[in-house]
Amino acid sequence: MSTSANTSDAPLPDHSAPAPASASNPNPSFLRYIYNHNPFYVISAFLMIYAVRSGYGTLEIGSINTWLMMGVLAAYTLVLAGIVVLIVRKGKVWEDARSIFVILLLLFLAVSVSADDLFNTTSSYSAGTALLAGGFLFSAIVSELVFLGTRIRLAWGYRLPYHLMLALFYVAPWWYAPEIHPRDSAILEWSLLAFPVISAVLFLCLIPAVRGGAAYNSANGTPWPWPWFPGIGFGVIAAVVAFRSYALCMTFGPTGPIWRYELSGKSINFDTIWAPYFLVPLGLACLMLLKEVGVATGSKRLLRGIMIAAPALLLLSLLQSHGMVQRRFLFAVTETIGSPLWLTACALIGFYALAWTRRLPFAGLGLTALVLLLSIVGPETIDSRSLTAPQPWPFGVVGLVLVMRGLMQRSSLWCSMGALAGAIGLWYFLPMTPLFAYRNLLSYHSLWLAWLAIGLAFRDEFARVLRAVAAILIPFAAMAAFNAATAADIPMSWRISYVGGMATLSLIIARFWRDWWYLAAFSVISLFGAYGGAAWMFHAASASLSRPAVMAFSWSIAALIIGFLISAHKANWLRPRSGRPLTDEIDMQPPLG
Numbered sequence: 001m002s003t004s005a006n007t008s009d010a011p012l013p014d015h016s017a018p019a020p021a022s023a024s025n026p027n028p029s030f031l032r033y034i035y036n037h038n039p040f041y042v043i044s045a046f047l048m049i050y051a052v053r054s055g056y057g058t059l060e061i062g063s064i065n066t067w068l069m070m071g072v073l074a075a076y077t078l079v080l081a082g083i084v085v086l087i088v089r090k091g092k093v094w095e096d097a098r099s100i101f102v103i104l105l106l107l108f109l110a111v112s113v114s115a116d117d118l119f120n121t122t123s124s125y126s127a128g129t130a131l132l133a134g135g136f137l138f139s140a141i142v143s144e145l146v147f148l149g150t151r152i153r154l155a156w157g158y159r160l161p162y163h164l165m166l167a168l169f170y171v172a173p174w175w176y177a178p179e180i181h182p183r184d185s186a187i188l189e190w191s192l193l194a195f196p197v198i199s200a201v202l203f204l205c206l207i208p209a210v211r212g213g214a215a216y217n218s219a220n221g222t223p224w225p226w227p228w229f230p231g232i233g234f235g236v237i238a239a240v241v242a243f244r245s246y247a248l249c250m251t252f253g254p255t256g257p258i259w260r261y262e263l264s265g266k267s268i269n270f271d272t273i274w275a276p277y278f279l280v281p282l283g284l285a286c287l288m289l290l291k292e293v294g295v296a297t298g299s300k301r302l303l304r305g306i307m308i309a310a311p312a313l314l315l316l317s318l319l320q321s322h323g324m325v326q327r328r329f330l331f332a333v334t335e336t337i338g339s340p341l342w343l344t345a346c347a348l349i350g351f352y353a354l355a356w357t358r359r360l361p362f363a364g365l366g367l368t369a370l371v372l373l374l375s376i377v378g379p380e381t382i383d384s385r386s387l388t389a390p391q392p393w394p395f396g397v398v399g400l401v402l403v404m405r406g407l408m409q410r411s412s413l414w415c416s417m418g419a420l421a422g423a424i425g426l427w428y429f430l431p432m433t434p435l436f437a438y439r440n441l442l443s444y445h446s447l448w449l450a451w452l453a454i455g456l457a458f459r460d461e462f463a464r465v466l467r468a469v470a471a472i473l474i475p476f477a478a479m480a481a482f483n484a485a486t487a488a489d490i491p492m493s494w495r496i497s498y499v500g501g502m503a504t505l506s507l508i509i510a511r512f513w514r515d516w517w518y519l520a521a522f523s524v525i526s527l528f529g530a531y532g533g534a535a536w537m538f539h540a541a542s543a544s545l546s547r548p549a550v551m552a553f554s555w556s557i558a559a560l561i562i563g564f565l566i567s568a569h570k571a572n573w574l575r576p577r578s579g580r581p582l583t584d585e586i587d588m589q590p591p592l593g
Contacts, residue, residue, distance in 0.1 A: 038096045041080070045107065049073075049106075049107075073107060085150055101233065105240075129174065136166060136167055157212065158209050158234075165202050172248060176251075186332070189332075192249050192252065195248060199282055207289065211296060245278050250274070253272040275321070275326055276316040277316055280344050280347070284313060287313075291306050294306060310366065317339075317341040318341060334379070334382055339386075342378060353367055376390055378391075392427075392432075395425030396429075400422075402415070424443075427443040448474075456509065467517060472521070474518075475525055
């Protein structure tokens with residue numbers, strides 16, 4: 001008895017394993033593949049859908065014929081549901097069952113699509129409601145019976161959004177029916193745009209379940225691991241949502257029915273309001289779910305792929321056709337809520353900002369790039385010809401974020417990048433102020449002062465590079481104060497004081513930070529200042545004295561200086577003293593703060 005009980009309770013073998021190759025079979029691998037994956041269920045389903053659609057196209061549209069076509073699909077769906085329960089309960093053929101599950105999802109949605117033509121012409125509220133309720137209840141009940149019959153335990157965090165998505169598919173044709181719900185064409189167009197948005201919201205309802213990871217739906221009764229189950233099923237639904245959005249616009253859009261009759265015969269009207277940017281909300285929701293899957297599984301490869309692929313949504317917002325109906329609705333969307341490109345960029349900024357708070361790879365880089373993109377993409381940008389003039393505030397925001405990151409990580413590199421972004425933002429901002437004439441001078445000096453402060457405050461390797469760069473920029477800043485065209489209006493006394501201040505600052509840094517770069521900068525500025533001062537005094541003296549007298553006086557002073565330098569050299573005042581060179585003390589710098 002014990003042996004018999006154990007035998008009856010033992011799980012049945014999975015008959016989806018490949019059949020053994022026959023020695024006489026000339027091509028065993030192909031037959032093994034066909035046997036293992038069994039594509040005939042898929043072939044049968046597509047042939048049935050084609051047959052129903054072909055038959056439906058030859059019949060007059062009406063309530064009776066619609067019920068007939070839906071009844072054929074429903075009967076075929078019941079047959080497949082019975083097969084999947086049978087092969088799972090009695091044979092454990094999970095490989096074939098997976099294909100049938102996907103087919104069932106497609107059939108549930110095909111049943112809702114089959115009623116579109118009827119809802120486009122019917123004015124019977126009761127007939128439409130009965131068709132809607134019957135189709136949804138059929139799909140929901142069959143789904144639950146399949147779960148029950150196959151003993152699949154789908155957690156409610158997945159099951160509830162699944163039924164809501166089924167309901168949306170059946171409610172959509174009823175809601176868009178022009179005779180049942182008459183409305184203005186503009187309102188109808190916005191309602192059609194709302195379908196993928198609502199679908200995206202329903203997909204976001206899966207986030208709590210996905211965050212639960214494999215533990216939330218571990219005892220599901222199937223051999224399929226998470227997230228493949230139930231991820232594949234919802235992936236199929238996402239693909240059908242994309243197609244359904246396009247089909248709804250063709251059926252219920254302002255251009256009328258899908259089929260139009262011309263002298264050359266019957267053709268399809270493709271000029272609708274639908275455009276690829278309709279799929280942006282759905283794509284963003286899928287990225288959010290995949291991000292949660294990557295976090296739950298700890299897959300860095302998946303997270304990196306998502307962060308890199310996310311900007312591809314911008315391409316969906318750029319792809320357009322030249323149809324008059326689509327272009328007209330695009331302009332309406334742009335004037336009302338903003339261009340699809342601008343809205344997509346804003347949505348991706350939110351996506352990357354959330355990822356950045358969780359320290360995901362490439363999130364900071366993506367956030368920075370998209371914020372900078374907003375400097376040339378505005379609410380009215382629909383293509384490359386409508387880009388806006390560069391705006392300063394994105395550079396300021398990016399600069400502030402980079403500086404904050406650099407301070408938290410004590411990184412001079414990030415702080416210097418933030419200073420560069422801030423200087424670019426200042427360069428674009430100054431034309432809006434009375435200081436436009438000093439745009440280049442102020443931007444240059446702000447960047448130089450920022451890099452100087454960062455180089456002196458930090459002690460990492462890159463800070464040394466910044467100190468050297470800032471020291472090299474000091475003489476150029478002094479020369480710009482004298483030679484720049486915009487500095488001609490500044491009084492000479494101010495410019496001389498500025499150069500003297502730069503020399504004094506260089507000498508102080510060289511003394512306390514022991515950096516020979518600033519000693520060299522002091523020497524260059526001193527020589528430049530001496531030459532500039534001498535030239536200014538020469539021209540001033542020439543205005544009141546004779547030019548030969550001024551020339552003789554100048555050469556006299558020069559000869560006096562040369563003679564003093566020779567005497568100083570003879571007195572060993574200019575020879576280097578013994579001791580540690582100045583360059584060896586470069587690392588003896590005060591710490592940050």
